[in-house]
Amino acid sequence: MAKQKKAPRPKAITPKGFRDYFGAEVTERAEMLDKIAGVYHRYGFDALESSAVETVEALGKFLPDVDRPNDGVFAWQEEDNDWLALRYDLTAPLARVYAQHRNDLPLPYRRYAMGPVWRNEKPGPGRFRQFYQCDADTVGAASVAADAEICAMLADTLEVVGIPRGDYIVRVNNRKVLNGVLETMGLNDDGQRDAVLRTIDKFDKVGEAGVRELLGKGRLDASGAYIDGVGLSDDQAEPVIAFLTSRGDTAAQTVENLKAAVGDSEIGLDGVAELEQIADLLGAGGYGPDRIVIDPSVVRGLGYYTGPVFEAELTFEILDEKGRKRQFGSVAGGGRYDDLVKRFTGQSVPATGISIGVDRLLAALREKGRIGSEAQGPVVVTVMDRDRMGDYQAMVAELRQAGIRAEVYLGNPKNFGNQLKYADKRQSPVAVIEGGDEKEKGVVQIKDLILGAKIAQSASHEEWQDRPQQFEVPRADLVAKVREILDQY
Amino acid sequence: MAKQKKAPRPKAITPKGFRDYFGAEVTERAEMLDKIAGVYHRYGFDALESSAVETVEALGKFLPDVDRPNDGVFAWQEEDNDWLALRYDLTAPLARVYAQHRNDLPLPYRRYAMGPVWRNEKPGPGRFRQFYQCDADTVGAASVAADAEICAMLADTLEVVGIPRGDYIVRVNNRKVLNGVLETMGLNDDGQRDAVLRTIDKFDKVGEAGVRELLGKGRLDASGAYIDGVGLSDDQAEPVIAFLTSRGDTAAQTVENLKAAVGDSEIGLDGVAELEQIADLLGAGGYGPDRIVIDPSVVRGLGYYTGPVFEAELTFEILDEKGRKRQFGSVAGGGRYDDLVKRFTGQSVPATGISIGVDRLLAALREKGRIGSEAQGPVVVTVMDRDRMGDYQAMVAELRQAGIRAEVYLGNPKNFGNQLKYADKRQSPVAVIEGGDEKEKGVVQIKDLILGAKIAQSASHEEWQDRPQQFEVPRADLVAKVREILDQY
Incomplete structure (x- = not known):
């Protein structure tokens, strides 16, 4: 029988102009957005999460009668002939939402929104086709008091996130x-x-x-x-x-x-x-x-x-790609745009708002050392004896119950060196070791990996010489001793 | 000159099967996901946010050679002929991410992911074409210790969110x-x-x-x-x-x-x-x-x-749509699937994971009264005299600095009744009033709107008769008195 021809393997790549975000990139952004949402909430703004997909008609940048209206947006035609598109910002959806729900929404309507938007544009260095926006707008308030408030909120927001x-x-x-x-x-x-x-x-x-x-x-x-x-x-x-x-x-x-x-x-x-x-x-x-x-x-x-x-x-200075000092520059912008809803309803509705450049503000916080400094890895309990997995699981359960991030090494435990390499890759602060001898003596070995890394980096060992990189503690003291090490850093 | 024919107004509606989420719907979900992320983090899982858009080839459910491969997914063809699609779950992107970045990722790779996914399916009651998923998976661990851990984490997660x-x-x-x-x-x-x-x-x-x-x-x-x-x-x-x-x-x-x-x-x-x-x-x-x-x-x-x-x-009982008691039922599911990455690399990679049904779990928490009870509206400072907007802004600035959610009424202040209707629609706990007389006397009026609503609802006024719905306090005591009212509820 002829060998069946196999389909070629698919390529494991993100589409052009898209990227993945890992670990701290995700959590740091989430924490910053959370702080911003806290300020917006305190100012009386309500959260809104509109759908990522809109009709091209509602987005309004495009004519519904052209064959392929996806200039600048990602758009596709449904089987019922409707054209749908991914939102390209958070303002166009706000207009649609306000026009659609205006009878149920309070007037003025203060809303904030945060989430990804998509642009079908040529990607470039640091320019992606999916990125986050974070907006706050007041719809239906003609008074400049609304504008003043947006400015005050912006100043408060910057201070709360760490500027x-x-x-x-x-x-x-x-x-x-x-x-x-x-x-x-x-x-x-x-x-x-x-x-x-x-x-x-x-x-x-x-x-x-x-x-x-x-x-x-x-x-x-x-x-x-x-x-x-x-x-x-x-x-x-x-x-x-x-x-x-x-x-x-x-x-x-x-x-x-x-x-x-x-x-x-x-x-x-x-x-x-x-x-x-x-x-x-x-x-x-x-x-x-x-x-x-x-x-x-x-x-x-x-x-x-x-x-x-x-x-x-x-206004603080950073070094640009050529090593020259320059001001960090703009991280947010906005203003009053009074014809937001008119295209839907025919009625003029005053509106004013602000949009924060999420990625730029995150970059600024990294620049100022406000985020990204602490070690985030888990305590790794190594596996010396694969038949005693239950003992190791019990250790991490204790650590986790004490609020300490911890895990048992779950790869193949045969090669102990690989377990320590894994801990290193995870930026683990501490590794825990319990072989047969330790088990018999009722102790565990605790390895201070942060200290280990410091000693490896520093030219002179003197300043660390009094502190052991690895020591034995009674099994019952595991949580307390790990906590003691973590509290040092 | 002939009158120019105007384009018809666009319809302000979400596409079929999509919806918007307002206020507490957004924040309650965010808070729940935040708690879940806390548990996953404590278990040593790292966050991953992959792009919402994948190549159809990488998603792998569809043949790249058919004319319109969007059966079940939202897909479109790019100008360079590539077909792209919105992810339909968080597992297919994990496979792509792991295959793409496997040389940089730790092994085992523990990751969690939360975010919207999109299904091009017929919508129905309570069935939307965009919804949230919340997954945790361990890639590259053949040991059932990884499965056991996922189960333990799931149990912990349910307790942490309030079950x-x-x-x-x-x-x-x-x-x-x-x-x-x-x-x-x-x-x-x-x-x-x-x-x-x-x-x-x-x-x-x-x-x-x-x-x-x-x-x-x-x-x-x-x-x-x-x-x-x-x-x-x-x-x-x-x-x-x-x-x-x-x-x-x-x-x-x-x-x-x-x-x-x-x-x-x-x-x-x-x-x-x-x-x-x-x-x-x-x-x-x-x-x-x-x-x-x-x-x-x-x-x-x-x-x-x-x-x-x-x-x-x-396992607790709820009443179904026909008023019959039944168990609430499933909120999460998962298991081991060992051929995750093979289609990309040819190598079998063991993996195990869990996916939480975000909307069902939220519904369960509402059912149990764990979320959705507290009043979330802001304190509303009303505008009696539009020339004294600065005074009112100063009041909300003080309230906000004390961590109290507050805002000045920013609509047209002419009709005072509308201001109170607005406060009612926002579910405001307190309205603050300062007219010319109050200003002269150095006082403000504080209106307890929650008490007002209670009195309006209750048949007998007796239980509330000792408490005034509205009272005067020195301007300097504004923050303290508002705090006092808020602390009662």
Whole structure:
């Protein structure tokens, strides 16, 4: 009989742009999100977990009549012809949820959400197609008190997760002020307004001088390419520059500068008044300019949002990939977007919110040594005699009942060296050994693996010489002695 | 100019078979999973979060050459022609992860995973196409000590989340024993073996007499349809019945009965010996038959697993939809499946694990009153004077700093009744009121909303008459007085 041809083995790989998270990567994120949820909860926000899958129609970024509407999202067609997609953020689902459940939800509706989102984009270094977002939004509150509160909550959140005061700053700006500036300039041509908006968005990168050039004739960029300018005269461009550089020493000074920049534009003055109110409310709540500032140089998102815009930056320095010092930078952003629900219901519903960059904030906490330091491995009870597995199981049961992470080695126990290698790979703090002799004497051997590793690393053994790496204790003292070692580290 | 035709509004609905989870539904599940993760961690298991998206090839349930391989899963084709799919469980991704990372992972690899999975199946009442699973598995441990440990961990887990001892039982069976029984019967025909396996799977539903009929000539089922039998004689069927009913008063007695049922079948005796070892190991760890029993009547999954099989049942009674008492039933199941990784690497890797039915366990905890009782709403500070928003924000800032969940009403404050309706909808325990008069006197009004609700519900007011629903306190005592009320409930 001919040998049956076997199907080739499947490849054991994640799809391109996806990854797995192991051990502390998972638990540290979960702990951070848990702390954040605690702050959000304290502020009166309720949890929401919407489904990961939405109709493409509800996500709203795509036309239902195109053949393959998965540009930017992961989408597929169901047998009943509906197109479904994985959510690409947590805001679009909030709009759908609020429109769907608005008769049952309180108004205002304060909700937080945390979970993965998916982007069908080209992956790159550190850029994955599945990542976590963590959002809080207030839907149905037109008052800037809602915006002020989001800023205060953001500052509290950063401190609760472990960013000390002084290492972060929340900056607040307002799209309406910019609109006022554009109005004052007499820019009524939409194309020119958009060009100015796009230019302002580059302020972070090119600075004041660069923006001046880009608003005027144009600019040679770093690569040597010439970027065409908006074509404004210096005088015309001045109000934009005044706006971007209007931050004063105090909120009051900034407000004065902004008033000058918007002239008698109604929307501009409205925006300035909002910033003033936000500063007052935050002051009343005890959030001074050491934590939250009015800063018109915040431009990220100004094109997207309709009112106040917020950004949280970490101000401590890190070394970039080329070894240069730079500020850690942005970890959260948000603002007011007042047309959230309108596409579903026809009614305008004001909303404001914040999104925390979960991975960046985790990276910051690692950078500051706030997470990732403690040994997380279990105590490993080794197996000297495979017929006495019951004895070893009893030991780990005792340890676990005392709250100590512990396990029996469950691989093939023949090679004792492999058991210690396993303990090493697990970053175990302690190994427990009980052979036939120990059993007879009623003792166990305790091996301090952290001390062992320290001795192996250090040039001089002197500082450790008084402490034994391995010692014998009565079986009855097992839990107490293990606890004693763990408490040292 | 003709009016531009507008696109129709999108429908604000979840896709069929999906749902949203609000407030306590989210936090109660998160808290339960957190407690479970705590137990798994203590047992030495490490967290793993694999990507939600896998290649269809790696998931392995589907052929890569069919045009639309999304039978049972949500799948789509990428531009590079790869088919991707949402994971349908947490075991298939574990196999992929272990095969992919086996050179870096410890051996044995103990991992837990919790998260949503997706099934492209017809939804039904209480049956959703996205739901949570919570698994723990040990990969690379051939020893039944690994199985025993999974059972012990399952028992501990149930107690830690709030199922008291006596209200649950973990049952253990072994596929090898059944194989031995089939061997003894001389059933070498694969079709007949499969028919017997399928019949055994119905033992839960049809009982001993039903299985006897189904192994023999056949049976009239409840709907009046006649189900053909396997066609065995009574004598031939006897070993199967002996196996299913072999549970004795003690583990030792059960083991004796099983030995008789498998005769001299080597694999059968091997299976019995494994059950005996598991019982011994669990006994040594202090897990008696009040928590874990050897019970050959556990048949769910016997067709799928290759060795020991576990099931956790809750034994307290609930009323079913027709008002009849019945046991709550199964909340977790698992077993040994030794060919997990083979399809990727060609090497057999032993594995054993458990999966907890997250939604069923949550339902059980609600049934037992272990979750869902406490009021979770925030203290609501009402807005009597919208120009004094800063004063109100200062109040909530104080309350929050004292760890009390609190918020200012952020809707339109014009109608005070709406503010109290909002507090009611949020299940707020307390509302705080400070109008102009109170401000002048340096006091605030505190409204005990829980007491108010109790008075509204109770027929007689007498028991509450000494306690005021609303009272005035000095502004400086706000936090202390609110705390006092909260501590009463």
